[in-house]
Amino acid sequence: MAVVMVLALLTVAGLVVDGARAESAHISALNEAEQAARVGAATLGAGPRRGTLAPSGEAVAAAEAWMARGGHPGTATVRGNEVLVTIDPFPMPTTLLSVVGIRQVTISAHASARAVDQPVTP
Amino acid sequence: MNKAMLRSEARHGLGRRRPGREAESGAAEAELVMLAPLLLVVAGLILAMARLGLARSRVEDAAGAAVSAAVVAPTASAAQSAASAAARQDLAAGGVTCTTTVVHLDLSSFRPGGEVWARVACTVSLSSAAVPGLPGSVVLAGTGAGPVDPYRNPT
Secondary structure (H helix, E strand, C coil): HHHHHHHHHHHHHHHHHHHHHHHHEEEEEEHHHHHHHHHHHHHCCCCCCCCCCCCCHHHHHHHHHHHHHHHHCCEEECCCCEEEEEEEEEEEEEEHHHCCCCCCEEEEEEEEECCCCCCCCC | CHHHHHHHHHHHHHHHHCCCCCHHHHHHHHHHHHHHHHHHHHHHHHHHHHHHHHHHHHHHHHHHHHHHHHHHCCEEEHHHHHHHHHHHHHHHHHHCCCEEEEEEEEECCCCCCEEEEEEEEEEEEEHCCCCCCCEEEEEEEEEEEEEEECCCCCC
């Protein structure tokens, strides 16, 4: 009875602690993806003339370089004037949940940004 | 035999301390009564960890908001005030009450094509962010970085 109760409490505590850590890691990855998409869209918008788009390869390279520097590599694609970014799913080792056999959780994030030919208002 | 008699027999069984079903279930109940305060404390700790963990994610989010506000600002000082305002607004929207909020920006490469790095540190009292009545406070911090917009309007 006591063993069951301790295991149950450990599981609940593990879900809480590691769930919150996963949420933080996810938000951090999301921030990184958003900024990668922004740098990609900025590159895409810097075409040879005003109002033209740069080659999509340059935008993809800029976005992917940002993610690689941030420590979580990912892939970028261009669709029209939009840059779509996906952080490659990466594992986050758990702390308390490893006691009940869950050793890691997978974190991933997506974001997108559009190249616009307008002044940006903060 | 009616139900009342059955119950009284069971009580006698306990009274004689005969090792049987009734005695065992009594021991388990006593165990539960002794464990109850401990379980309450553990439940309180779990609640505290949950609320602090959630607040921690909000601070991470606020760091992202600070970066997003800073990278489109026209000047370094505008970046600082925009980032600070954005982070505070984000924390308030997330229901995190900080006793002190520090938004630190690294603006050493604040130029078109450069980058901005932000750290948001929020001090929360444990009694407001974890469990009411708990003394002490803790600093929750989050960081973020972003490329400076190449087309922001310099003033």
